[in-house]
Amino acid sequence: MSESLTEQEIIELCKTHSMFSWSRGNDVNPWPIARAEGIYMYGPDGQKIIDFNSQLMSVNIGHGHPKVREAMKAQIDQLLFVWPGAATEVRARVSRKLSQLVPGNLNTFFYTLGGAEANENAIKAVKLYTGRNKIIARYRSYHGATNATMQLTGDPRRLANEPGMPGVIHVMDPNPYDYSFGSSDEEKVARNLQYLEEVITYEGPDTIAAMFIETVTGTNGILPPPAGYLAGLRALLDKYKILLVCDEVMCGFGRTGKMFAFEHGGIVPDILTMAKGLTSSYAPMGCMAVSDPIAAHFKENVFWGGLTYNAHCLGLATAEAVIDVMHEEKLIENASKMGEIMRAHMQAMKDKHPSVRGFRQIGLFGMMDLQRDEAGTRMAPYNGTHPAMQALGAHFRANNLFTFVRWGSFMCNPPLCINEKQLDEAFAIIDSGLDITDAAMDD
Numbered sequence: 336m337s338e339s340l341t342e343q344e345i346i347e348l349c350k351t352h353s354m355f356s357w358s359r360g361n362d363v364n365p366w367p368i369a370r371a372e373g374i375y376m377y378g379p380d381g382q383k384i385i386d387f388n389s390q391l392m393s394v395n396i397g398h399g400h401p402k403v404r405e406a407m408k409a410q411i412d413q414l415l416f417v418w419p420g421a422a423t424e425v426r427a428r429v430s431r432k433l434s435q436l437v438p439g440n441l442n443t444f445f446y447t448l449g450g451a452e453a454n455e456n457a458i459k460a461v462k463l464y465t466g467r468n469k470i471i472a473r474y475r476s477y478h479g480a481t482n483a484t485m486q487l488t489g490d491p492r493r494l495a496n497e498p499g500m501p502g503v504i505h506v507m508d509p510n511p512y513d514y515s516f517g518s519s520d521e522e523k524v525a526r527n528l529q530y531l532e533e534v535i536t537y538e539g540p541d542t543i544a545a546m547f548i549e550t551v552t553g554t555n556g557i558l559p560p561p562a563g564y565l566a567g568l569r570a571l572l573d574k575y576k577i578l579l580v581c582d583e584v585m586c587g588f589g590r591t592g593k594m595f596a597f598e599h600g601g602i603v604p605d606i607l608t609m610a611k612g613l614t615s616s617y618a619p620m621g622c623m624a625v626s627d628p629i630a631a632h633f634k635e636n637v638f639w640g641g642l643t644y645n646a647h648c649l650g651l652a653t654a655e656a657v658i659d660v661m662h663e664e665k666l667i668e669n670a671s672k673m674g675e676i677m678r679a680h681m682q683a684m685k686d687k688h689p690s691v692r693g694f695r696q697i698g699l700f701g702m703m704d705l706q707r708d709e710a711g712t713r714m715a716p717y718n719g720t721h722p723a724m725q726a727l728g729a730h731f732r733a734n735n736l737f738t739f740v741r742w743g744s745f746m747c748n749p750p751l752c753i754n755e756k757q758l759d760e761a762f763a764i765i766d767s768g769l770d771i772t773d774a775a776m777d778d
């Protein structure tokens with residue numbers, strides 16, 4: 336039996352002897368968490384916390400689902416690890432299940448430990464398949480923290496990690512940060528694609544292997560693409576034989592109210608990357624799905640990629656159970672239904688609070704932006720902060736609402752099993768928090 340530690344000991348030991356992501360060790364103030372169930376987490380002293388970000392937008396089915404825990408325990412008793420060159424029953428079952436689940440001709444899967452590794456292997460696959468070496472990615476993006484995926488990433492986390500893999504061309508999102516290329520979706524899409532075609536021409540189309548997009552951009556703004564963008568992009572890239580890779584590590588697995596976000600746009604990418612919701616983060620696993628032509632290529636040619644934990648049995652058994660739970664409990668339908676209710680709450684916050692600049696939502700993927708004045712000046716600039724945003728974060732914490740406050744915005748990404756009453760509970764805390772940002776507006 337292991338010793339039991341006090342809440343303070345837990346915090347101090349974690350801070351002293353472990354490193355935390357994306358932070359100065361002295362600045363972190365971790366929430367001590369002892370257990371979690373559904374949309375709630377519980378501290379060692381029993382306080383109940385609403386998980387309004389599904390941790391890292393990843394615990395899609397909610398915490399601690401008994402069916403998934405049972406399936407994991409059964410796999411532990413059956414078989415835990417064999418080298419990736421082996422064939423296992425769970426690998427066979429999950430690969431068949433995914434080939435039925437993922438639309439279009441995406442029928443072949445390479446299993447990784449997480450999202451960055453899925454993208455890292457997609458980089459290899461597109462280069463090996465096309466024989467081209469450059470990749471287009473967008474500034475408003477996050478694709479992972481490994482060397483190559485950090486270079487695909489456009490957000491400020493890339494800057495401290497440069498230089499890295501060469502050959503990445505960054506381009507603007509169809510939704511630029513603080514202005515628009517046009518007012519209607521049609522106009523935005525036309526201008527953005529015109530710009531993109533010019534970039535492709537300057538860079539040399541036959542040097543570009545692929546373009547990576549987050550189908551709905553996540554951390555960098557929860558940005559659903561304007562209507563027509565995905566179809567237009569697909570057609571433009573096809574014209575130059577540039578592959579389309581949809582990174583759905585965050586927006587996939589029901590988050591947007593469809594199993595995969597690209598389904599909203601009526602397209603199918605050449606490669607799809609997944610992680611997070613694939614196992615609801617109960618076990619670390621990511622996956623790259625490749626189209627039939629790419630799969631056929633790698634039947635004839637070596638795929639120069641590998642991982643000790645490729646196709647790990649525990650991750651696979653977890654994914655299998657998570658996908659079953661999503662279907663049995665109609666969680667995608669719930670994300671779509673509860674998404675409408677969340678939108679109504681967001682609109683009510685905008686109507687009531689002058690500091691709300693705007694919001695975006697698709698399914699249970701949402702973000703609210705705050706402003707300093709009626710003219711729409713963001714409460715905090717790009718990559719910046721403001722004392723009112725820190726106070727808002729402190730208010731959420733004091734009231735046991737876990738979510739991310741980033742720059743001048745905060746996230747609304749609850750588990751897909753949330754119900755109406757729980758949304759009311761969360762928005763009551765948000766409502767009182769927005770009084771703080773209202774009071775901080777410039778006179």
Ligand SMILES: Cc1ncc(COP(=O)(O)O)c(C=O)c1O
Pocket residue numbers: 391448449450451452454477478479480549553554582583584585586610611621
């Ligand atoms: C869109 C996207 N891609 C890739 C990643 C990297 O995934 P992981 O942290 O599992 O490596 C993330 C993580 O947040 C992500 O949001």
